[in-house]
Amino acid sequence: xxxxLRASLYTTACAVLIACSNSTPDTATTDAVNxxxxxxxxxxxxxxxxxETWLTYGGDYKEQRHSRLTGITxxxxxxxGVAWTFDLSTGRGVESTPxxxxxxxxxxxxxxxxxxxxxxxxxxxWTYDPEVAGEDAIKGCCDVVNRGVAIYxxxxxxxxxxxxxxxxxxxxxxxxWSKVTVDQSQPYTITMxxxxxxxxxIIGNSGGELGVRGYVSAFDAQxxxxxxxxxxxxxxxxxxxxxxxxxxxxxLVNDTWGDTGGWVTDGGGGTAWDSIVYDEANDQILVGxxxxxxxxxxxxxxxxxxxxxxxxxxxxxxADTGTYKWHFQTTxxxxxxxTATQSIILADLPLGENGADRRVVMQAPKNGFFYVLDxxxxxxxSGNNFVPMNWATGLDENGRPIEAPNARVTDGEPNPxxxxxxxxxxxxxxxxxxxxxxxYIPAQMIPQLFQDNQVEPDPDAYWNLxxxxxxxxxPEFPTGTVDAFRxxxxxxxxxxxxxxxxxxxxxxxxxxxxxxxxxLDTGIVLQGQREGDVSAYDAATGDKLWTTDVKSxxxxxxxxxxxxxxxxVTITTGWGSAFALSAGYGYKSAVPPQVGRVVTFKLxxxxxxxxxxxxxxxxxxxxxxxxxxxxxxxxxxxxSESCLVCHGPLAVSSGVLPDLRWSYATADxxxxxxxxxxxxxxxxxxxxxxxxxxPEGMEAIRAYVMSQGHLAVKNxxxxx
Numbered sequence: 152x153x154x155x156l157r158a159s160l161y162t163t164a165c166a167v168l169i170a171c172s173n174s175t176p177d178t179a180t181t182d183a184v185n186x187x188x189x190x191x192x193x194x195x196x197x198x199x200x201x202x203e204t205w206l207t208y209g210g211d212y213k214e215q216r217h218s219r220l221t222g223i224t225x226x227x228x229x230x231x232g233v234a235w236t237f238d239l240s241t242g243r244g245v246e247s248t249p250x251x252x253x254x255x256x257x258x259x260x261x262x263x264x265x266x267x268x269x270x271x272x273x274x275x276x277w278t279y280d281p282e283v284a285g286e287d288a289i290k291g292c293c294d295v296v297n298r299g300v301a302i303y304x305x306x307x308x309x310x311x312x313x314x315x316x317x318x319x320x321x322x323x324x325x326x327x328w329s330k331v332t333v334d335q336s337q338p339y340t341i342t343m344x345x346x347x348x349x350x351x352x353i354i355g356n357s358g359g360e361l362g363v364r365g366y367v368s369a370f371d372a373q374x375x376x377x378x379x380x381x382x383x384x385x386x387x388x389x390x391x392x393x394x395x396x397x398x399x400x401x402x403l404v405n406d407t408w409g410d411t412g413g414w415v416t417d418g419g420g421g422t423a424w425d426s427i428v429y430d431e432a433n434d435q436i437l438v439g440x441x442x443x444x445x446x447x448x449x450x451x452x453x454x455x456x457x458x459x460x461x462x463x464x465x466x467x468x469x470a471d472t473g474t475y476k477w478h479f480q481t482t483x484x485x486x487x488x489x490t491a492t493q494s495i496i497l498a499d500l501p502l503g504e505n506g507a508d509r510r511v512v513m514q515a516p517k518n519g520f521f522y523v524l525d526x527x528x529x530x531x532x533s534g535n536n537f538v539p540m541n542w543a544t545g546l547d548e549n550g551r552p553i554e555a556p557n558a559r560v561t562d563g564e565p566n567p568x569x570x571x572x573x574x575x576x577x578x579x580x581x582x583x584x585x586x587x588x589x590x591y592i593p594a595q596m597i598p599q600l601f602q603d604n605q606v607e608p609d610p611d612a613y614w615n616l617x618x619x620x621x622x623x624x625x626p627e628f629p630t631g632t633v634d635a636f637r638x639x640x641x642x643x644x645x646x647x648x649x650x651x652x653x654x655x656x657x658x659x660x661x662x663x664x665x666x667x668x669x670x671l672d673t674g675i676v677l678q679g680q681r682e683g684d685v686s687a688y689d690a691a692t693g694d695k696l697w698t699t700d701v702k703s704x705x706x707x708x709x710x711x712x713x714x715x716x717x718x719x720v721t722i723t724t725g726w727g728s729a730f731a732l733s734a735g736y737g738y739k740s741a742v743p744p745q746v747g748r749v750v751t752f753k754l755x756x757x758x759x760x761x762x763x764x765x766x767x768x769x770x771x772x773x774x775x776x777x778x779x780x781x782x783x784x785x786x787x788x789x790x791s792e793s794c795l796v797c798h799g800p801l802a803v804s805s806g807v808l809p810d811l812r813w814s815y816a817t818a819d820x821x822x823x824x825x826x827x828x829x830x831x832x833x834x835x836x837x838x839x840x841x842x843x844x845x846p847e848g849m850e851a852i853r854a855y856v857m858s859q860g861h862l863a864v865k866n867x868x869x870x871x
Contacts, residue, residue, distance in 0.1 A: 190252060190302050195347060196431060203713035205251040208299055208344040209580065210710070212429045213497040216582035217670040218711045222718030223754065224673045228687045228697045232756030234719060235273030237749040240264045240280070243807065244294035244727025245747035246578065248344065248667070248708035250302055251721075255321075258723060259297040260747045263311045263341075267324060270721075271714045273751060277324035281311045288836030289613060290338040292360040292796070293729035294807075295836070298425070298578070298708075299344035301352065303372055308352050310341035316354050316370060328375035332356065332368055337418075338613070339363050348429045348436060348470055351378055355423030359441045360488075362615050364418030366394075367427070367438050369473055379473030383440045383461045384408070384419035395473030404461065409454025413445045417615055420444030420451075421462050425492040425578050430467070432510055433527050435476050438466040439492035439514070446572075447561070447603060447617025448486035458483035463491045465514060465522075467529060477529035482518050483551065486559065487542065487601070488572035489518035494581040496590065500650055502532060513649055515581055515592045517574030520546060523649050535652035537645055538575040538594050542568050561601045565622035571599030573663070573730065580667035580708035582676065587690050589646045589655055591676050595663030596641040597734070613843065614796065621791035624801070640737055644668070644678055646693060656693035662737055664730035667708030669720065679705025679722055681730070682739065685750075701750050702763050704731070704742070721751040731807045735799030741766060741806035768810065770869045774818025776861040778854025786855030789848045793840055802859040812860035813869075823853050 190206060198204070198211035202219040210216050223231065239245065239260035249258040256270040262283050267276040288295050291312065301308040306318045306327055314333035319326055332354060333339035338361035346353045351369040359365065365383040370376065381396040389405045391397040396404075408414065426439035443462045445451045452459055463482035468475060482489040496513045500523070503509040510526040519540040523532045531550030536543075543552040560566050579593040602622035642663035646655040666679030670690065679685045685705050686698040703724040711720045725747030730737060743764040750760060778786070790802065797808055804810035816822045825831045827849050830839030844852070863869045 190304060192349060195303070202711075204253070205249065205710035205712050207250070207301060208248055208346065208708075209428070209494070212431055214426075214428050214494065215496055215498065215585065215670070216580055216668060216708065217584055217672070219672045220711055220713055220718050221673050222713065222716075223671060223675065223720065225675060225689065225696060227754055228675055230754045231687070231697055231699070231720070231752045232754070233758040233760055234751045234753040234756040235758055236751070236760055237266070237268055237273040237275070239266065239723070239725070239747035239749065240278065242725065242727070242744045242746050244296040244731065245704075245723045245725030246296045246342070246707050246728060247299040247723045248580070249710050249721050249723065249749065250300055251710060251712040252302060254714055256721070256749075257300050257302060257307050258749055259299055259309070260723070260725070261295050261297070261727065263297045263309060265300060265307065265309050265319070265324070267307075267321075268749070270712060270719070273749065279309075279319055279324040281309070281315065281317065283312045285834035285836050286838050287313045287340070289838045290358065290361065291340045291342070292357065293342070294727045294732055296342050296728055298342060301345040301347045303347040306372065308345045308347070308372070310343055310345050310354050312340050312342065314339050314341055314356065316341070316345065316352060316375070318352075318372070318375060330370060330375045330377075337363050343425050343427070346427045346429065347372060353427050353436060355427065355438070357422050357424040359420035359422045359424075359444050360446075360614055360616065362417035362444050363420070363422065365421035365423055365441060367423040367468075381466075381468055381473045381475075383421035383423060383466065384414070384459070387415045387418070395468070396475065399475035407457030407460045409452045409456045411454060412452045413450045413615065413617065414443070414452055417444045417451070419459075419462075423492065426495045428495045428497060429470065430497055430526055433467075434470050435467045436470050437495050437512060438468060439490070439495055439516070440464045440466055441490040441492050442488040443485050445615050445617035446486055446488055448484050448559075449603070450617035452484075459485070463489050463516070463518070465491055465495060465512065465524070465529070479522070479524055479529045479531065479550065481514070481516050481520065481522065487518075487568055487599075489516065489570075489574070491516040493517065493574070493576050493578065496581065496583045497526060498583055498585065498649075500588070502650065511649075513583065513590055515576045515590070515594070515647070517570060517572075517576065518543070518552065519570045519575035520552070521590070521592075521647055521649065521652065522550065523652075533652050537592060537647055537654065538570060538596055540569060540575070542570075561603045561618065565600035565602040567598050567600050569596055569598040571597045573597045573734075577664070577729070579665065579706060582668035582670040584670040584676070584690055586672060586674065588648070588650065589690065590649055591668040591670060592645045592647055593665050593668060593678065594643045594645045595665070596639075597663050598639055613793065619788075619791075620795055621788050624787065624791070640734075642681075644688065644693070646690070658688065658693050658695075664706065664737065666706045666722070669709040669711060671711070677709055677720060679707070679709070679724070681706060685722060702760050703745065703748060717753050719751050719753050721749060724748050724750055726805065727807045731805040733796045733799065735803045735805035735810075736801060738805045741768070741804070741810065744807055766806070768813055770810075770813050772812060772818070772857060772860030772864065772869070773815045774857060776858055778851070778858065782851045783855050783858050785848065786851035786853070789844060790852045790855050793843055794852065802856045811856045812863060817853055817856050817860070820850070820853070824849060827852075
């Protein structure tokens with residue numbers, strides 16, 4: 152089935168999408184993209200000094216997402232208008248930061264589909280579809296997203312959702328080489344943008360919620376051969392892997408894990424799924440490491456011997472060999488999904504002797520603390536919480552969290568913890584202004600109730616977290632109270648002073664899960680929001696200078712570039728990603744499953760962004776309520792284990808995926824069984840659950856979903 156049908160995910164809402172093609176560019180275009188062959192190590196090193204381009208995911212090797220372009224100022228930013236838009240090939244989550252060089256933009260959408268566009272006009276040059284199988288969607292924790300590409304020496308490098316790393320000819324989109332970087336029989340994915348370091352392509356992977364072992368790898372940019380690999384958690388038998396990590400595992404890491412527990416079969420987690428930064432001054436690669444697998448530390452490592460290195464850590468690796476240099480663990484023995492994969496930024500701050508500049512590493516990971524570390528040694532310099540929290544009361548002199556007494560209590564009543572697993576800051580890129588010496592954080596508050604499973608997780612289940620995801624939700628919890636759920640969730644743009652470790656200013660948003668930040672030398676920061684606004688703020692004060700509605704979710708990191716003396720700002724938009732799938736109640740109204748889009752601005756732009764697609768969904772249950780209270784209670788538990796992360800808590804969908812309360816399939820036992828048990832819609836990502844759920848369990852889920860639909864009618868929520 153084509154990606155176009157897959158984009159609607161068993162609806163017909165997106166049947167009019169533009170098809171993908173691998174077309175050959177005309178002569179003029181070929182001449183333009185030939186310049187891409189000159190992207191060298193020196194060009195990447197000097198990226199900050201060539202602001203007319205955007206050569207790498209974070210803008211330059213320091214990943215500050217700060218541009219020295221000066222065309223857009225506080226005086227004229229209100230004149231920003233749309234220069235052009237481009238419809239991507241599919242719907243679902245869009246998280247890509249566009250890469251721009253010599254007038255060509257390289258941008259990805261869902262399902263790892265890559266487009267090369269004329270950066271001045273938005274006209275398509277070529278499109279590459281890696282043809283990810285729809286069935287692979289179940290391997291992703293957080294939608295079939297992709298955050299972008301890398302360019303180097305005439306090639307574009309793409310991490311494909313199914314675990315491939317591919318090099319494409321920048322002129323034509325033809326595949327030069329393709330390497331499978333994971334065991335594709337396991338639930339690994341790739342969602343991150345590759346990085347280029349000294350002729351190597353550095354790539355990690357995702358899957359820590361589903362039971363895998365994390366690692367980061369370096370591949371030769373020309374040939375695709377693997378140069379080195381570093382595992383972030385031990386071999387399950389604590390034996391050597393023949394990898395760059397062998398020595399440090401023996402010396403330091405193995406003893407921080409027990410010999411039994413879920414990690415032995417589930418891999419331990421620790422996936423490096425987003426932030427990778429090259430520190431040129433120290434010739435090292437900084438890697439953000441993710442959460443444990445299973446999440447619950449009592450199940451993952453019941454012996455409780457140690458901190459479970461290198462979960463939730465920043466790792467420094469030798470750029471040439473991949474061998475260990477230092478680490479800093481933000482959340483020892485993590486059990487809350489407090490990843491340290493969030494933006495890592497390098498900067499020079501006046502923190503040395505007598506106020507001299509000191510090269511530092513900065514990060515605001517999920518756990519809610521902002522860290523400043525010495526870049527050469529990893530020494531903790533300072534830290535403070537940038538959001539309210541209840542799991543810890545502060546940091547000790549070494550930067551170790553001082554855990555609250557009840558932080559790990561999960562074996563009684565549901566324990567509310569904030570930040571929750573979606574984090575105080577997630578993948579949405581942070582920025583830093585060397586002018587203001589402020590970091591700009593897309594911060595948020597999304598609490599989570601933690602409660603142990605009554606039994607250990609089913610090894611056949613897709614998600615083996617070790618927690619009861621239905622904790623605190625009674626079977627008759629009315630959907631009409633979703634406003635109460637929404638009220639607990641908050642979002643802010645925080646301008647953080649990393650020297651004083653305090654907020655300089657804060658902008659309150661309508662809710663969490665807002666977009667990445669772009670900083671400009673002219674004293675402006677820009678950010679998109681979940682509901683669709685893109686805004687510019689005074690970088691020193693937080694005063695809003697300009698805003699516009701892009702008519703879709705604006706979550707991605709923005710980039711900026713210059714062509715013919717005009718400065719452009721660009722962002723990818725779309726409904727989807729983790730919050731839209733797993734927290735549908737967070738949206739004011741259901742969003743349409745429309746295609747993703749590139750929206751590019753310039754001063755005086757006059758183009759129009761197409762309106763949102765109209766919803767064709769009749770918001771009413773399509774059958775009668777049925778089921779005993781016990782059956783509905785069972786359905787709630789099974790729904791929470793297997794359905795919640797895609798179709799939303801309380802069976803409330805954001806609209807990105809079908810709202811099962813209004814589905815005709817929910818009303819028809821045979822159709823429901825054909826989809827849920829037989830996998831009738833596997834090519835769309837809705838695979839069979841017959842190995843995970845019994846026929847009786849599937850019927851219990853249907854009873855729960857139908858009851859939620861009728862509760863919505865009772866509470867006046869249907870039909871809106």
